[in-house]
Amino acid sequence: MSADDVKEKGGSDSWSAEQVHEVKKGDTLWKIAERYYGDGSLYMKIFEANRNILKDPNLIKVGQKLRIP
Amino acid sequence: MRKLVLLSVLMMVVAGLISMGCSKAKGQAEAALKAAEKVISEAKPEAEKIVPDQVKALEDTLNGAKEKFNKGDYAAALSDAQAIPGKVKEMLASLKAKKDELTKGWTNLEQGIPKMMEAIKSRIGILSQSKKLPANLTKEKFEEAKSGFDNAVKDWETAKESFKTGSLAEAVTKGTTIKEKIVQVLQILGMPVPAAAKS
Numbered sequence: 613m614s615a616d617d618v619k620e621k622g623g624s625d626s627w628s629a630e631q632v633h634e635v636k637k638g639d640t641l642w643k644i645a646e647r648y649y650g651d652g653s654l655y656m657k658i659f660e661a662n663r664n665i666l667k668d669p670n671l672i673k674v675g676q677k678l679r680i681p
Numbered sequence: 682m683r684k685l686v687l688l689s690v691l692m693m694v695v696a697g698l699i700s701m702g703c704s705k706a707k708g709q710a711e712a713a714l715k716a717a718e719k720v721i722s723e724a725k726p727e728a729e730k731i732v733p734d735q736v737k738a739l740e741d742t743l744n745g746a747k748e749k750f751n752k753g754d755y756a757a758a759l760s761d762a763q764a765i766p767g768k769v770k771e772m773l774a775s776l777k778a779k780k781d782e783l784t785k786g787w788t789n790l791e792q793g794i795p796k797m798m799e800a801i802k803s804r805i806g807i808l809s810q811s812k813k814l815p816a817n818l819t820k821e822k823f824e825e826a827k828s829g830f831d832n833a834v835k836d837w838e839t840a841k842e843s844f845k846t847g848s849l850a851e852a853v854t855k856g857t858t859i860k861e862k863i864v865q866v867l868q869i870l871g872m873p874v875p876a877a878a879k880s
Binding site: 650 | 873874
């Protein structure tokens with residue numbers, strides 16, 4: 613995981629350990645799952661955690677901030 | 682002869698007065714000691730959990746006063762014993778301040794630790810299903826994180842129990858240690874450490 617292509621931070625709550633990934637150009641949920649979990653096939657975990665902003669797991673937008681459960 | 686009788690009577694009166702005075706001092710010292718013992722024993726159950734050093738200092742003062750009383754130094758025993766209620770009052774003020782500080786600390790931990798635990802539990806659950814771990818996490822490190830997390834969960838239960846039984850200082854000490862363990866687990870898993878957990 614490189615700091616250049618992955619922007620991550622905690623949530624706004626000072627006690628939150630929630631990991632947030634800001635979508636960059638070329639990102640897919642599969643790739644993001646690979647980075648954080650080592651296994652792209654777990655991409656649905658990220659999709660499910662972000663159902664409030666994602667309608668389709670194949671459709672993510674640059675700049676979107678995704679929760680990484 | 683008459684003078685001798687008069688002198689004897691006078692001496693007896695003086696001895697009686699001295700004896701009465703002595704007995705009065707003894708009684709006053711005894712009452713003051715009892716009063717001091719009572720105020721200490723009333724404050725002790727809660728105070729010894731939070732300001733044990735101050736409770737010990739008061740008990741030492743009381744024991745010193747009792748010792749003086751047993752040696753017949755009633756005036757010193759009275760003076761020492763009479764000072765104790767004031768010292769207990771000071772201790773109670775200090776107890777309240779410390780209790781407020783600890784309660785604030787506990788409330789903070791109680792707010793944060795479950796949130797961090799929830800995030801870790803979720804991540805461990807997902808990583809356990811992963812066919813391959815992320816690049817920055819070895820199998821050994823993952824096992825270390827899991828075991829650290831399991832221990833933290835158990836310890837958190839004992840910390841909450843300490844709080845329930847009124848052992849605030851113990852609860853906060855345990856909670857702070859758990860927070861540090863959890864921070865280590867977060868770091869192993871490559872998760873962000875909350876700002877509040879860094880202080």
